[in-house]
Amino acid sequence: MRRTPHDRQTLPIAETFVSVQGEGKLTGVASWFCRVSGCNLRCVWCDTPYASWSPESETRAIADLAGEALDSGVRHAVLTGGEPMLFEGIEPLCSRLRGAGLHVTIETAGTIDRDLTCDLMSVSPKLANSTPVDDPRDPTGAWARRHEQRRLHLPTIRDVLRRGEDHQLKFVVASPMDLAEIEKLVDSLDAEPDNVLLMPEGVTVPDPPSVRWVVDACLERGWRYCPRLHIALFGNTRGT
Ligand code: SF4
Structure with missing residues (x-):
């Protein structure tokens, strides 16, 4: 990945937009989304490759981003990626938004801890199903090895979860073997x-029969089934 240096004043941004939160405890809540570009993982099924496999970004000042969020008129902000915790600038952005009274969710894989507090820490630990084995985008296998080394580090996940006033653990599941x-x-x-x-x-x-095993797994264990509202409403479209 080609890196642009970023300090506490700027972030590499793939996109910002207002939409309804599509996933998790706050599904349906009108939110300002800030998608940071760049990731330390390479999930095979990544649905934002423009922020991971082929990162696209423009450098934006933290003050400019915070101003846009406040002008958006919504009361919730979602800092996502890519991996937002990769960049130092996420700390002052989170702090400014909360200081202005916005509710801040951070969506992260939980591989990097930072000195911040948010309202909802949404950690999505990456399971074995995420590793890009024999992926044509990774001809030498270097990313597959890096991904496997980085994807799960329990002490870091614990530390990251504590950064949220509330938290959720969101697992992307592909087969019953993930359980x-x-x-x-x-x-x-x-x-x-x-x-x-x-x-x-x-x-x-998904067709309901194809995810019945997920529903059953949740019912048996008291876990939550997590649909993707934005996919149902808008399809797999950027900026939604
Ligand atoms: S951690 Fe998220 S952004 Fe990074 S590759 Fe995986 S799904 Fe994509």
């Missing part, structure tokens, strides 16, 4: 069932 890995993680993290969300992988609305 054993999730159960192990949930046990290790001592997570409340109510904070565990299972979201079927994919960028289309």
Whole structure:
């Protein structure tokens, strides 16, 4: 990945927009989204490759971003990526937004901790199903190895979860084989069932029979089934 240096005053931004939150506890809430470009992982099914595999960005000042959020008229901000915790500038942006009274959600894979506090820390630990094995975008396998080394570090996930006044653990699931890995993680993290969300992988609305196993897994364990409202409303479209 070609890197542009960023200090505390700027962030590399792929897009900003206002939409309804599509995933998690705050589904349906009108929110200002700020998508940072750049990621330290390479999930095979990444639905924002323009912020990971092929990062696109423009450099924007923190003050400019905060001003846009406040002018948007909504009361919730979602800092997402890519991996927003990769960049130091996320700390002053989060702080400014909260200082102005906005509710801030951070969406992260939980591989990097930062000195900040947000309202909802949404951690999506990456399961084995995310590793880009034999991916043509990774001809030498270097990213697959890096991804596998970086994707899960329990002490860091614990630290990141504590940065939120509230938190959720959102798992992208692809097959029933994922459940054993999730159960192990949930046990290790001592997570409340109510904070565990299972979201079927994919960028289309799934046929109900194909996700019945996800629903059943949630019902059996007290976890939450997590649909993607933005996909149902807008399809797999940027800026939504
Ligand atoms: S962590 Fe998120 S942004 Fe990064 S590659 Fe995975 S899905 Fe994409």
